[in-house]
Amino acid sequence: MADFKSRRVTMVDTQVRPSDVTKFQVIDAMLAIPREAYVPADMQDVAYIGENLILGTGRVILEARSFAKMLDALDIGPSDLVLDVAAGLGYSSAVLAHMAEAVVAVEENADFAQEAEANFAAQSVDNAAMICASHAEGATKYGPYDVIVVNGAVETMPPSLTDQLKEGGRMGxxxxxxxxxxxxxxxxxxxxxxxxxxxxxNAPVLDGFKREAAFQL
Known part of the structure; x- marks a missing residue:
């Protein structure tokens, strides 16, 4: 049986710490959350490689380095309410939930959202809620948010999402x-x-965040 705990420590020691990620709460969360529990079963063996994990349909789990650097810069604290956009199978939300007071995860792929909910239950992540909805629309009902995280690339950021951020709030x-x-x-x-x-x-551009092509004669 694979020693995922050792792989998790190696991921942090070789991908996260060398990338100038220094905040204890980020290191602690990434050591605590089992990445292998939030990937498809046939991908568990590669859960800790140093690159994006491809989920299909143009979606990825962000590589540990980029995700950790984002979290380090966002300076998430125990009283923060976080919106996690394009949450996939729930890994990013679980890490965020370890750091924040509560996480609202938004995932527009119904299959991903259902699997994420099952993962939260299996891993006893009780301060993250999954909403199956458009990524670009977020979850206005539960905001405004102290922090918003987008798990993918954008060409343009819709005001519908930034409007859900509190004054002084942070976004990655x-x-x-x-x-x-x-x-x-x-x-x-x-x-x-x-x-x-x-x-x-590096990440694929999410649907709903692509810039419309300019009309040309």
């Missing part, structure tokens, strides 16, 4: 810029999003 997302992708951290100040580049990252 990967922006597709030409052929490159940039992990950015945003903060809402006076009702406007102010973004800064954190590092380069």
């Amino acid at each position: 997302a990967i922006f597709a810029v030409g052929q490159l992708c940039e992990l950015r951290i945003g903060r809402k100040i006076d009702g406007q999003m102010n973004w800064r580049l954190l590092c380069h990252a």
Whole structure:
């Protein structure tokens, strides 16, 4: 039987810590949450490789390095309410739930959402709730949020999502810029999003976050 705990420690020691991720709560959460429990059964053996895990239908679980750097910069605390967009099978939400007061996970793929709910139950994650809904629409009913995390790349960020962030709230997302992708951290100040580049990252662009092609004659 695979020693997933040792693999988890190795992931943190070789992918997370060397990437200047220093906050104890991030390290602790990524050591505590069994990544292998949130991937398809036939992918458990590769759950801890240092790259995005492909779930199909243009969706991934973000590589540990990029996800950890995002969390480190977002500075999530025990009183924060977090919206986790494109939560997939629930791994990101479980990590966030270990750090925050509560997590609202949004997943528009009904099969993924159902499996995530089962994973939360199996792993006793009782402060994360799964909502099957459009990623771009988020979950207005439960907001506003202290933190919003987007698990995938965006070409444009819809106001329908940023409107759900509290004043002073933080947001992490990967922006597709030409052929490159940039992990950015945003903060809402006076009702406007102010973004800064954190590092380069890679992920497929999520449906609902693609820029409409300009009309040309």
